[in-house]
Amino acid sequence: MLTRTSSGRAGVRGTAPIRILLVDDHVLLREGVRAVVSTQSDMEIVGEASGGGEAIAEYARLQPDLVLMDLQMADMSGLDAIAAIRATSPHARIIVLTTYAGDGRAIKALRAGAMGYLLKASLRNQLLEAIRSVHHGGKHLDASVATAIALHVLDEDLTEREVSVLTLAAWGNSNKQIAARLELSEETVKGHMKALFAKLGANDRTHAVTIAAKRGLIEL
Amino acid sequence: MTFLVAEIDVVRTADDLLIVGMLEKDVAAGHRGGADALDHVLHGTLSRLREGGIFTGGFGETLMLTRPPEPIRAGTLMLIGMGTSLAAQPAAFGTLTGLAMQAALRIGAAAAGCLLGWSELDLPAALVEPSATAMMRGALAAIDAQLGLESVAPMTWTFDIRNGDGARTATALAAVLAGWT
Numbered sequence: 199m200l201t202r203t204s205s206g207r208a209g210v211r212g213t214a215p216i217r218i219l220l221v222d223d224h225v226l227l228r229e230g231v232r233a234v235v236s237t238q239s240d241m242e243i244v245g246e247a248s249g250g251g252e253a254i255a256e257y258a259r260l261q262p263d264l265v266l267m268d269l270q271m272a273d274m275s276g277l278d279a280i281a282a283i284r285a286t287s288p289h290a291r292i293i294v295l296t297t298y299a300g301d302g303r304a305i306k307a308l309r310a311g312a313m314g315y316l317l318k319a320s321l322r323n324q325l326l327e328a329i330r331s332v333h334h335g336g337k338h339l340d341a342s343v344a345t346a347i348a349l350h351v352l353d354e355d356l357t358e359r360e361v362s363v364l365t366l367a368a369w370g371n372s373n374k375q376i377a378a379r380l381e382l383s384e385e386t387v388k389g390h391m392k393a394l395f396a397k398l399g400a401n402d403r404t405h406a407v408t409i410a411a412k413r414g415l416i417e418l
Numbered sequence: 419m420t421f422l423v424a425e426i427d428v429v430r431t432a433d434d435l436l437i438v439g440m441l442e443k444d445v446a447a448g449h450r451g452g453a454d455a456l457d458h459v460l461h462g463t464l465s466r467l468r469e470g471g472i473f474t475g476g477f478g479e480t481l482m483l484t485r486p487p488e489p490i491r492a493g494t495l496m497l498i499g500m501g502t503s504l505a506a507q508p509a510a511f512g513t514l515t516g517l518a519m520q521a522a523l524r525i526g527a528a529a530a531g532c533l534l535g536w537s538e539l540d541l542p543a544a545l546v547e548p549s550a551t552a553m554m555r556g557a558l559a560a561i562d563a564q565l566g567l568e569s570v571a572p573m574t575w576t577f578d579i580r581n582g583d584g585a586r587t588a589t590a591l592a593a594v595l596a597g598w599t
Contacts, residue, residue, distance in 0.1 A: 305470075305472075308472055309471075320484075320485070323484075323485075324484050324485075327482070327484070327494075327524070327525050328482070328484075330524045330525075331480070331482045331521065331524065334520065334521075334524070335480070336479075336480035336481065336482060336521070337472075337473065337479075337480065337481040337482070338481070338482040338484070339472075339481065339482070339483055339484075340483075340484055340485060341483040341484055341485045341486045341487060341495070342485065342487070344463060344467060344472075344483050345460070345463050345487065347466075347467065347470070347472060348460075348462065348463035348464075348466035348467050348470070349466075351466055351467065351469070351470030351471075351472060352466060352469055352470055
């Protein structure tokens with residue numbers, strides 16, 4: 199055992215606080231996060247936004263060190279906002295705060311440039327650690343999300359068309375109705391369904407919708 | 419601050435932070451030991467994250483995984499990328515150890531275990547001391563940097579050693595620590 203004491207060598211915190219933009223359409227969530235962050239001397243909320251479009255504008259105006267981003271918002275999804283911000287600021291550091299534990303949205307968010315993915319249910323324990331890790335250039339995931347990602351990250355992605363077909367199926371449309379809505383032949387829709395079943399490991403359309411919704415591959 | 423040298427049981431250790439080094443995927447097949455044991459327990463989660471590009475293993479890349487599942491008892495896992503190979507780069511071990519120590523200090527870990535995987539490599543005998551020296555210097559530099567900002571809470575830090583050179587490694591680590599002022 200090698201022991202040395204470091205007591206008595208403490209200095210005074212002197213670095214600038216981490217400047218955070220908080221994006222969520224729920225006021226109560228924003229107030230809760232602000233309350234937690236306000237207890238820390240090395241970070242501060244410098245701006246808030248309630249939608250994706252406002253987030254992009256506020257990011258450009260404030261140039262924060264880090265963004266805490268909800269995924270589901272009325273005017274523009276968090277995924278689209280992440281992509282837009284990273285398109286103009288490739289080094290932007292963004293942590294997703296979400297209720298979705300499924301792999302679909304997490305993989306999309308990380309591939310869009312998010313560096314952290316936290317579940318709102320565990321914010322109390324993980325938020326501050328995640329902010330500091332990501333600010334220092336690391337990535338941060340809830341391990342349960344990482345496990346879900348690992349199960350499917352090597353799977354073949356659903357195509358945009360397959361997502362459209364399955365979303366319409368989720369709303370109760372028959373193959374014939376889906377074909378009409380998407381201006382496809384019914385045989386083509388059946389082909390997409392067959393491919394979806396194979397990719398998702400589903401037995402039928404109900405099973406496919408259930409799996410896709412649970413994994414965050416379709417929006418309902 | 420207490421430093422230990424031991425072979426860490428990656429499943430049973432209940433440290434607040436367990437740091438695991440991972441190489442890039444193109445040479446990952448040659449890796450063995452602690453990181454692979456952890457990946458096995460996690461049913462391939464770590465290697466799949468790497469294959470899927472979520473964590474590539476690039477030098478200095480880090481990924482914190484909080485609340486790992488049973489039977490892992492560590493509070494948080496930290497993956498740290500070691501690039502393509504560190505076999506003959508003692509200074510690189512120092513850099514990565516510094517990153518790991520910074521993370522441990524940031525989260526206020528009371529106990530941290532560090533498996534950079536260097537002790538699993540076929541390290542030439544002549545590089546054992548230089549590598550150990552670089553690691554300890556990296557750790558102490560991170561502590562010094564933190565001390566410039568605020569106080570550092572007591573922590574037990576374990577260097578994982580499993581290459582049969584534990585005694586030489588411990589001696590080299592102790593020599594650097596003795597000179598720390």
